Amino acid sequence: MGENNNKRKLLSVDVDLTKPITKQLMQQHHVPSDVLILDALAVILRQMSLGGRRPRTIHAMEADVKAYMRVTGQEFLADISTESIYMWLDSYQNIKDITRRSRLKTLKAFLGKCNENGWLPVKFWTSINIKVDEVEKHGATKNDVEILLSLLDVTDFVELRDATAIMLMFQTGIRIATIAGLENKHLDLEGGYLNLTADIMKNHKPFKTPIPPKTVQYLAALIQVNDRIREHTGADNSYVFISRRGGSVQSSENHNAIQVRLTKYAKQYKLKNINAHGLRRGFAINLMKSGAPVSLISKALSHGDLAVTTKYLHLSKDEVAENLKNYL
Incomplete structure (x- = not known):
C-alpha cells in the first residue's frame, strides 16, 4: 500500500x-x-x-x-x-x-x-506591408437564394442537404467550416437554436444563435435521412451534413462537398455570390438593412474586430460613426 x-x-x-x-x-x-x-x-x-x-x-x-x-x-x-x-x-x-x-x-x-x-x-x-487594391465582395441576395432554393429537389438527399446548408448559412452567418463540423448535439430544434461549441468555431469561442422555423423543419427532415444512411453504410458519426456514404462533407482539408455544389449551382443557374462567403455576407447585410447595429452584427458573425465587420458591410469610417452615434 x-x-x-x-x-x-x-x-x-x-x-x-x-x-x-x-x-x-x-x-x-x-x-x-x-x-x-x-x-x-x-x-x-x-x-x-x-x-x-x-x-x-x-x-x-x-x-x-x-x-x-x-x-x-x-x-x-x-x-x-x-x-x-x-x-x-x-x-x-x-x-x-x-x-x-x-x-x-x-x-x-x-x-x-x-x-x-x-x-x-x-x-x-x-x-513590412504589401499594398493591395481591395476587390469589393458582395453578399448573396435574398432573391437569388430564394431562386436557388426553388430549383432544388428536396426529395433528393443531396439537394435536401444542400438546401438546408444554404438556408442555415444565409440565416445564421455561420462559416462553411462550422457547417462541416456541425453535429446533432449542436442543435436545439425544440428551442430553435444552434449551440456551437468552441471546437468548431474559428475564434474558438462557444456561440448561440437562433434558427428560423422553416430551417428547423428542414434540419429535422435531414436528420431522419442521415440516420437511415448511416444505418445502411455503417458510418459512425453524428454529423448534420454528410455524404451519400455517410461520411463528413469535408473529405479533405481543401475539399468540402457543399462548397463544390454551391459553385456548381451558381454556374448552372447563373446566380451571383452563391458561395459560402457570399451567403455569410448576405446574412450580415440583411441584418444591417433590418436596423441591427454594427456591434450586434459583429457579434453575430463572431468577429473579434469591428473593422472586419465594416469590410463585410462596405461601410466607410463616417458611416460607422453615424451608425454607432445612435447607440452611445
Missing part, C-alpha cells in the same frame, strides 16, 4: 496549469542565439495544435516558413531580416499581390510567435 502511495506522489503534477506562462517566467531561461528556424517551427506548430488551431492554418504556416527557408537558404532565426523577407516575397512573380500578402501575413504570425516565445526580441517585421 505504501509503495502505491509513493508511486502516486512520484507521478503527480504539482503545478497550476490553469495560469498562463508569463514572459518573466520565460525570461528566467537562457535563450540561445543559434535557434534553428525548423526547431522554432516545430515548437510553434505543436503550440498551435494544442491550442486548437485549424489544421489548414497549421499547414499554411509550415508551408510558408519552409518556402521562405528554401528561397533564402537561411537556417537560423537570427538571420531573418527585412531584406530576406522581401527577397522571399519577390520570388513569387506569378501570383497576385493579395496572395503574396496572405503569405506574408502567415510568416509574420510565425515571427510574432517567435517573439512571444522569447526568441526574437525586436519586432522588425511589423513595418
